[in-house]
Amino acid sequence: QKEVEQNSGPLSVPEGAIASLNCTYSDRGSQSFFWYRQYSGKSPELIMSIYSNGDKEDGRFTAQLNKASQYVSLLIRDSQPSDSATYLCAVLRGSNYQLIWGAGTKLIIKP
Amino acid sequence: DVKVTQSSRYLVKRTGEKVFLECVQDMDHENMFWYRQDPGLGLRLIYFSYDVKMKEKGDIPEGYSVSREKKERFSLILESASTNQTSMYLCASSLGAAGGYEQYFGPGTRLTVT
Numbered sequence: 001q002k003e004v005e006q007n008s009g010p011l012s013v014p015e016g017a018i019a020s021l022n023c024t025y026s027d028r029g030s031q032s033f034f035w036y037r038q039y040s041g042k043s044p045e046l047i048m049s050i051y052s053n054g055d056k057e058d059g060r061f062t063a064q065l066n067k068a069s070q071y072v073s074l075l076i077r078d079s080q081p082s083d084s085a086t087y088l089c090a091v092l093r094g095s096n097y098q099l100i101w102g103a104g105t106k107l108i109i110k111p
Numbered sequence: 112d113v114k115v116t117q118s119s120r121y122l123v124k125r126t127g128e129k130v131f132l133e134c135v136q137d138m139d140h141e142n143m144f145w146y147r148q149d150p151g152l153g154l155r156l157i158y159f160s161y162d163v164k165m166k167e168k169g170d171i172p173e174g175y176s177v178s179r180e181k182k183e184r185f186s187l188i189l190e191s192a193s194t195n196q197t198s199m200y201l202c203a204s205s206l207g208a209a210g211g212y213e214q215y216f217g218p219g220t221r222l223t224v225t
Binding site: 032034042043044045046049088090092097098099101102103104 | 142144153154156159161169201205207211212213214215216217218219
């Protein structure tokens with residue numbers, strides 16, 4: 001079992017709809033979670049971090065964390081073609097500063 | 112804003128050459144990381160450093176070494192480049208325990224070894 005799992009996609013969503021991206025992790029003691037966006041040929045860029053159970057909103061993005069079920073999700077409202085990218089989920093590994101990365105979900109927003 | 116820069120966007124080297132990839136961050140971050148990213152394999156950690164002159168192996172350190180003589184600079188060295196080291200190399204930094212573990216990435220270096 002991988003430490004951080006994501007559906008590789010592609011996930012196709014019509015423009016204006018809500019895109020829902022999911023991530024599960026295996027270490028029940030994990031405390032810090034991150035979502036990154038990566039455009040083709042570019043480096044990952046941080047979207048948001050989440051540390052507590054529940055929802056965290058930032059503009060059109062909402063991160064949701066459920067530690068009991070060991071999953072974290074990212075919702076993108078009013079999806080735009082510019083949101084088409086690969087979305088990476090990362091989980092902090094213990095106390096040695098490393099992030100454990102999922103393989104990413106490719107999202108395609110269709111006009 | 113955090114800025115992480117890498118010395119080259121594209122690099123072409125020959126098999127057996129010694130290759131230096133440089134990374135500089137301007138935000139006084141404690142931690143710095145080197146990854147490689149290959150299609151279908153995701154981000155893989157090569158080495159990281161949590162302080163000047165300190166380094167730890169990541170998941171795939173074989174064939175690589177690192178140097179961190181100053182806090183802002185973290186170098187990745189390919190001792191004798193091989194074709195299987197053709198990849199996208201990404202440097203990242205994070206503030207650390209005092210300020211968070213979010214990693215900020217440089218633009219990447221696409222290395223081709225022929």
